[in-house]
Amino acid sequence: MLTQPESKYRPQPVIALPDRQWPSRRLTHAPRWLSTDLRDGNQALAEPMDRARKLQFWDLLLRCGFKEIEVAFPSASQTDFDFVRDLIEQARVPADVTLQVLTQARQDLIERTFAALQDAPRAIIHMYNATAPLFRERVFKQSKAEIIALATAGARQIRTGCEAQPATDWTFEYSPETFCFTEPEFALEICEAVAEIWQPCAERPMIINLPATVEVNTPNVYADQIEYFCRHFSRRQDVCISVHPHNDRGTGVACAELALLAGADRVEGCLFGNGERTGNVDLITLALNLYTQGVAPQLDFSQMNEVIEVVTACNQLPVHPRHPYAGELVFTAFSGSHQDAIKKGFAIRRQNAETVWQMPYLPLDPADIGCSYEAVIRVNSQSGKSGAAWLLEQNHGLQLPRALQQDFSGCVQRETDRHGKEMTQHAIWQLFCRQYGVEQPTLRLLNAESQSDAGAQTQLNANAAQDGKALRLRGSGNGLLSAAVNALRQSLGLALTIEDYHEHTLGKRSDSRSVAYVSCLNMAGERAWGVSIDNDTSRASLQALFNAASRFLTPENNLQATRQADDETSR
Known part of the structure; x- marks a missing residue:
């Protein structure tokens, strides 16, 4: 990397909009959504989806609630063309869902696109051409006038093609590709020229898509560009403003959110941000960002594991474990x-x-x-x-x-x-x-009986086992555990005090099991905990005490227990 990158790279220009309004706005409703997974996302795959995987993805998008889906670039390949025909001929498109397809502003490609859409009930035909000076001068070697002529010729051809198929409910969409680094005035000029031909109205809806084809600036600059366009476009009330952010700078989601604040109505993107190069904006992140602000996104991701399973199978791309909302570790805390x-x-x-x-x-x-x-x-x-x-x-x-x-x-x-x-x-x-000692206690309680006398003293008689040897415990105290502590002192020579005791049930039913926690201190001030789970609260308490006490057992204690067991046997 260069120590002085300014010698090689130049900052992109910003737009003068001192009275911008978007910073003080809030997102209060969901945008129109367009999934372009089956087109832009598919074009980005090393191994594009076959028909079966495309259909699997299509069904997932319907379950998630998408109403506008860009399904193909039908003039780009026979596979894409056939997929569009299959959706139409097999009546796979629900009544409330609209197909969208993409075409460049070229006569032969537009003709092929209309052939793919024959008999479609509803369709958005999306035409684009690049408008930025970098592309005009270095890729196409055309003037502004020639770029406008290309777009308007395509617009005329598309209008004619739509009028020739009146049974289809058409929507026209135009993208000045590379909008985000096109001069704002020229972007307006070419969109005005296309709209003049299309004459958008309720009967002839139009979408103007303003893409961040390559992110070249911070998201606030993109928002300024969107607000500037919305303010100055003469037919603003007659068109839907759509955005198609990419993620070259890693700020695709921020660009989309700020663009919506700036006046955009619609967002194009992919699930998990798939797409050419660094990807399209991630629609799952956008939708759930709205959701966590109390805004219904109008998309359903309530079965995220299913979404992940289908997308990864179709795209053959993993979801990063830290991917927002969906990654394996995003709800996980190790710290x-x-x-x-x-x-x-x-x-x-x-x-x-x-x-x-x-x-x-x-x-x-x-x-x-x-x-x-x-x-x-x-x-x-x-x-x-x-x-x-x-x-x-x-x-x-x-x-x-x-x-x-x-x-x-x-x-x-x-x-x-x-x-x-x-x-x-x-x-x-x-x-x-x-x-x-929860499952295999060293000192196991076999049975116990207790009774209290008139002086409130509790007498305990218990039988236990230690390393397979029987052990009889007798003691008295001002409560069950106090009596057990004295019994341990008399039988095993363990001088203990109970420091802490807790218990609770493991369920709401009256016959639920109970768990007891006992902390003991020996004469040296050492602490040990014991835990026991039992259907009987008293047994749980005694066993927890025994489990704590067993931590202090020494060979001498074991010998004493053995002698006592032998004495009991001889008697």
Whole structure:
């Protein structure tokens, strides 16, 4: 790269519009949409779609709600021509959907285009020619007058062709290709000339498409160009202003949004932004941007996974994992602080039964586009305490106390640091069960009986097993867990105190299982947690205590348990 790029590159000119109005406007309704996936998108593929894939894509666009679809450049190939004929002859076009086809302003191509559209119920015939000085001077070597003559000759031919097929409901569309780097005055002049021939009115509708064929400036300049054109075009009320932004500077979506603010009525683009070079504007992102502002986009992407599946199969192009709204990772938080904010946001939403969506880091509810919450939080070495806690809550109903979240987070951190990979939901659950004795406790409660005397003392008689050895536990205290702590001290010599205790049910039914969380301290001030899930709350509490206590078992404790078991056997 050059250290002084100004020696090679020149900034594109801007437009003088000091009283521009678009910056103070808001988008309050959806534009008219045109999908050009089957034409512009198809032309951009290394292996263009065959008939079967085109039909599959066509059906998807109908399900998504598109009413105007550019299906082909019928004069470009026999495949495109045949596809248009198939849609018409097989009556595949719904009554509220209009076909659009593209042609250059050339006599032979226009004739071929009308042949493809024979007997179409409704059609938009879209003619274009390049207008920018770069193309006039270097590609076509024609003057402004010659460029206008080419466009008007094509317009006359198209009007004649439309009048010769009155059974079709025609709409004429003209694009001054390379509009965004055409002189604003010349763009107006050539569009006025074409409109003079076509005479747009309710009976003869016309679309003027103002494309950013190659992005050469910032989106605000494109908006100025659109507003300037809308202000000065003499038949503004009789035409639909359409935009067709590309993405050469990576600002195609911004260009489309600002163009709508500036007065455009319609947007042409592709799903996921496919198209020549850097792509067309992404209609999914545009539509869902509106949706998250409370504006109904009039397109349906409620089954996003199906959309992705069909588009990737037809285009043979992947959807980037960070693609807005649709990527595999766009609703996923790995960062600990992000996870904590999202977890708290969901908790408040559930607690307050909120209807308005207010969620940290998630501008769109994944459920609205058919995505589950399973991928919202994923755990790796960058994750904090909330990540694993969220997954345990979502998949197993556990509501971990904050201190237990911190404790388990350290376990997860050590595990992910060890292997350096993301931990799956299954792996997190298995680690949790091993760490806190949920499934295979070292000290297993077999049965227990308790009773309280008049002095409010609880007497506990329990049988347990440790490493296959039977163990009898007896103790008393001012409650069930207090009695169990004393029993552990007498039977195993474990001097413990209960630091924290929590429990909750795992469902709303009266017979739902309960989960208990117990934190214990030994004489050295060391802490251990135990967790247990059981249909009986008392059993869950006792087993959770035993699971915590087993973390402090030493060989001496094991020997004591063995001797007690032998004594019980001999008796």
